[in-house]
Amino acid sequence: MRSHNHTYRRPSRSPESGAEREDLLMNLRRFLTTPDGIVCAVIVILVFIFIFHLLQFNHRAEPSASAVKQNIETVQSYDYSTVATIESKVQSLDQSNPTTGGSSATDSRAQYRKQFSNCVVVGDSVTEGLSAYGFLSDNQVFCEIGASVMHSGKLFTAAARTYPNNAFFAFGMNDMGNYNGNPKAFTDHYTELLKEFHKISPKTRIYVCSISKPSDRTLKKRKILRNYKKFNDAIEQMCESSKLSDVKPVYINVTGILEDHSNLYAGDGIHAQPAYYPYWLDMMAEKAGL
Numbered sequence: 001m002r003s004h005n006h007t008y009r010r011p012s013r014s015p016e017s018g019a020e021r022e023d024l025l026m027n028l029r030r031f032l033t034t035p036d037g038i039v040c041a042v043i044v045i046l047v048f049i050f051i052f053h054l055l056q057f058n059h060r061a062e063p064s065a066s067a068v069k070q071n072i073e074t075v076q077s078y079d080y081s082t083v084a085t086i087e088s089k090v091q092s093l094d095q096s097n098p099t100t101g102g103s104s105a106t107d108s109r110a111q112y113r114k115q116f117s118n119c120v121v122v123g124d125s126v127t128e129g130l131s132a133y134g135f136l137s138d139n140q141v142f143c144e145i146g147a148s149v150m151h152s153g154k155l156f157t158a159a160a161r162t163y164p165n166n167a168f169f170a171f172g173m174n175d176m177g178n179y180n181g182n183p184k185a186f187t188d189h190y191t192e193l194l195k196e197f198h199k200i201s202p203k204t205r206i207y208v209c210s211i212s213k214p215s216d217r218t219l220k221k222r223k224i225l226r227n228y229k230k231f232n233d234a235i236e237q238m239c240e241s242s243k244l245s246d247v248k249p250v251y252i253n254v255t256g257i258l259e260d261h262s263n264l265y266a267g268d269g270i271h272a273q274p275a276y277y278p279y280w281l282d283m284m285a286e287k288a289g290l
Contacts, residue, residue, distance in 0.1 A: 109134045112281050115290050116140065116166075120159045123147060123170030126212065126271055133274045135281060140164075148174040149190045156193045160200035166288050167197065167204050168252070172211035172231050173270060181227045183234035190235070191243050198247045206249040207288060208239055209280075213255050215262065218269030225270075228255070252287050254280055 112135045120140050121127055124147035131141040142159040144152065149171050159167060171190065179186045194206060210232040214225045232255060238244065239251040257279045258264060264276040284290075 108278060112136065112278075115285055116281070118165040119168065119288075119290070120162055120164045120166075121168045121170065121284075122155050122159045123168075123209075124174055126173065127170050129272060129274070129277055130281075133277060135277050146174055147171065148178045149186065149193055150175065150178045153193055153196070156197045157200065160197045160204070163201045164204055166207065166290070167201075168207045168209060168284050168288075169194070169249075170209040170254075172228070172235065173214075173225075176211075176227045176231055177224045181224055181230075183227070183231045186231060187234045187238040191238055191241070194244060194247050194249060205288065206247055207252050207284065208235055208249045209252045209284070210235055210255045212258050212270075212272070215258075215265045215269030250287060252284060254283055257283070 116136055120142060121130055121136065122142045124143060125145045127141060127143040127147075128145070130136045131138045131143075139162075142155045144155065147155060152171075172186070175186045190208075194208075198204070198206065211228045213228060214222070219226055232253070236251045236253075239249040257276065258272065261276070261279065264273045264279075266272055
């Protein structure tokens with residue numbers, strides 16, 4: 001059989017193709033000098049910058065421990081529509097490599113998600129930091145900006161319908177203004193909402209957090225917030241009231257966290273920096289025996 005040797009030869013470019021290329025480049029240069037061309041160029045540059053930073057961020061965010069990464073992915077894959085359904089799954093995670101919360105920020109967040117796996121937290125925009133900073137799942141945190149017991153009853157209902165083992169409530173910062181500094185009107189409404197929550201999910205243990213102390217600078221500017229002590233006293237009395245004897249809410253005094261760690265205030269003197277949340281979570285976990 002005769003063999004055939006085939007030698008690849010690059011096709012030669014005709015003068016016409018070179019001229020076409022020059023015309024194309026010239027037209028491209030002209031287009032880039034037009035307003036539409038400048039806009040397109042800027043968009044392309046911004047897209048490249050975005051992709052570059054995204055890749056860099058993902059590279060830096062890679063967990064140091066493969067076991068922690070695997071546990072986070074497992075927890076995030078669960079169906080949180082009913083918080084109670086994930087308890088057995090979380091318990092099945094590999095216990096031979098427990099996260100301590102001390103080796104990295106990722107370890108800490110994974111640990112809190114496991115620790116609070118069968119819990120919900122209901123509250124205002126301060127509460128939102130729990131999910132915004134990744135300490136808890138979005139589906140475990142029921143909150144909204146400006147939330148108040150005056151008009152946020154839907155948060156109580158939605159949280160109750162997940163039937164968690166433990167529910168933590170954190171209201172009052174916005175209520176001081178909404179109730180014109182009247183703590184009784186505030187706790188009367190709060191009481192009714194807690195009763196409704198208990199009626200929907202009677203097996204849930206309920207914990208009620210105090211109002212965090214606003215910064216001294218903020219208290220000087222917003223006089224209504226100076227009622228936080230009166231409102232906290234009212235919240236504590238509410239938890240001990242016979243009106244909630246069936247609910248048996250437990251009071252958690254978190255006011256001192258920002259008093260002791262004033263460096264953790266956000267710029268407005270009301271919200272808090274990410275480092276605040278482990279203090280709050282640890283206090284809730286201790287009170288609930290998690």
